[in-house]
Amino acid sequence: xxxxxxxxxxxxxxxxxxxxxxxxxxxxxxxxxxxxxxxxxxxxxxxxxxxxxxxxxxxxxxxxxxxxxxxxxxxxxxxxxxxxxxxxxxxxxxxxxxxxxxxxxxxxxxxxxxxxxxxxxxxxxxxxxxxxxxxxxxxxxxxxxxxxxxxxxxxxxxxxxxxxxxxxxxxxxxxxxxxxxxxxxxxxxxxxxxxxxxxxxxxxxxxxxxxxxxxxxxxxxxxxxxxxxxxxxxxxxxxxxxxxxxxxxxxxxxxxxxxxxxxxxxxxxxxxxxxxxxxxxxxxxxxxxxxxxxxxxxxxxxxxxxxxxxxxxxxxxx
Amino acid sequence: xxxxxxxxxxxxxxxxxxxxxxxxxxxxxxxxxxxxxxxxxxxxxxxxxxxxxxxxxxxxxxxxxxxxxxxxxxxxxxxxxxxxxxxxxxxxxxxxxxxxxxxxxxxxxxxxxxxxxxxxxxxxxxxxxxxxxxxxxxxxxxxxxxxxxxxxxxxxxxxxxxxxxxxxxxxxxxxxxxxxxxxxxxxxxxxxxxxxxxxxxxxxxxxxxxxxx
Numbered sequence: 001x002x003x004x005x006x007x008x009x010x011x012x013x014x015x016x017x018x019x020x021x022x023x024x025x026x027x028x029x030x031x032x033x034x035x036x037x038x039x040x041x042x043x044x045x046x047x048x049x050x051x052x053x054x055x056x057x058x059x060x061x062x063x064x065x066x067x068x069x070x071x072x073x074x075x076x077x078x079x080x081x082x083x084x085x086x087x088x089x090x091x092x093x094x095x096x097x098x099x100x101x102x103x104x105x106x107x108x109x110x111x112x113x114x115x116x117x118x119x120x121x122x123x124x125x126x127x128x129x130x131x132x133x134x135x136x137x138x139x140x141x142x143x144x145x146x147x148x149x150x151x152x153x154x155x156x157x158x159x160x161x162x163x164x165x166x167x168x169x170x171x172x173x174x175x176x177x178x179x180x181x182x183x184x185x186x187x188x189x190x191x192x193x194x195x196x197x198x199x200x201x202x203x204x205x206x207x208x209x210x211x212x213x214x215x216x217x218x219x220x221x222x223x224x225x226x227x228x229x230x231x232x233x234x235x236x237x238x239x240x241x242x243x244x245x246x247x248x249x250x251x252x253x254x255x256x257x258x259x260x261x262x263x264x265x266x267x268x269x270x271x272x273x274x275x276x277x278x279x280x281x282x283x284x285x286x287x288x289x290x291x292x293x294x295x296x297x298x299x300x301x302x303x304x305x306x307x308x309x310x311x312x313x314x315x316x317x318x
Numbered sequence: 319x320x321x322x323x324x325x326x327x328x329x330x331x332x333x334x335x336x337x338x339x340x341x342x343x344x345x346x347x348x349x350x351x352x353x354x355x356x357x358x359x360x361x362x363x364x365x366x367x368x369x370x371x372x373x374x375x376x377x378x379x380x381x382x383x384x385x386x387x388x389x390x391x392x393x394x395x396x397x398x399x400x401x402x403x404x405x406x407x408x409x410x411x412x413x414x415x416x417x418x419x420x421x422x423x424x425x426x427x428x429x430x431x432x433x434x435x436x437x438x439x440x441x442x443x444x445x446x447x448x449x450x451x452x453x454x455x456x457x458x459x460x461x462x463x464x465x466x467x468x469x470x471x472x473x474x475x476x477x478x479x480x481x482x483x484x485x486x487x488x489x490x491x492x493x494x495x496x497x498x499x500x501x502x503x504x505x506x507x508x509x510x511x512x513x514x515x516x517x518x519x520x521x522x523x524x525x526x527x528x529x530x531x
Binding site for chain 1: 429431432434435436437438439440441442445449450453454
């Protein structure tokens, strides 16, 4: 989908912002770019839709070289969400969402219909369509920002710290929404953040950057447990581990009851229970709080699905 | 009190004269206003693309703006003679500054984030200008136009010094014949016209502001 080969970029001579960087983003991946401020993650993102041209190296989008793309067509093929949302204050929510269709001269009925579909997809009521951006809260605006990026049904969506200005509570909710949208629409997403928890939670592939270079690329598990670079280790550290425990669900590590020869008896001895869709950290907490080695696991309907104890964690497959 | 009564009587007995001058004044101002708006907004848009051009053009109009109006009218008489054409040329030169400056400032002060979003979504330069930048700059541009309209209507009163029509004729005649009521009636009508035009534009401005607040 997106391919960077030995790409370099500098704004000022002698101050490279991207250094000999290579990266492949495959179809359907949710790639998170993370690193300290000034590491080049936003520059990297803006190269993907041609907002910034590299000084050297090769960038291919959907198999075609960046230079061969018409810059306007390229941008229309890629959804783009930015931190301050950048909704157009003089347009209604409906017109904001349909903007990408409007500039491609879609019909009025198509624009109306698409706006209605998308506002529901991002979890807002249709009543919001005739309102103006200043009538919405920060979280609602960002939902509209996401809907707007989806309007022309692009295969690739770029998100530049979209939740940077959203408060902690709404942040979690919106992260869940983004995951849901990603899973339902099967898009390729590239997401920039400086929040480690957010990166671990969202990314199917996490790219740790520093000073214009990629320090490490890997899955959530690889980045948290098997990072090969010192920098990634320090940067992700226990914070990444903690958010890992917050994200991985008990159901991924459920194991049989101790003394599995007599499962029924063991099940009856369980004094504490946890739900299969709770995160690992809830299970660990219940164990510690109650001083028990093992707790039972039930699914959402209350059916017993197995047990959880610390040794179950070895079932995680990296 | 007697003076005010005299004014009323004068206006009643010479109403045809004043209404004709008022209409001339409106036409003269309106022609200048339309030219200024078109040229000023277009120039403002063009210079918004380049900081260098902007400082040159705005600097130049600033200098023109500081020339006393009587001198400006007099200068153009030597080139284009007396009459309405000369008056309109001088009025246009005066009125350009607020329109160019406000158009320029309105356009360049649109939030960068908004522009980046629009560009990042694939707007062409024309779409960026017509759908995003211009509508967002419109309240500022209208404020500049409002400023210019009042100024042009007032300044058009001086135009009769160089042989153009309009309410300046009444003012001029009043001064030269020591006929105060004539001068004051002409001046009041100019003020009234400016006041009404400003009020109308104020309503337009308010409408636009409500949409883009």
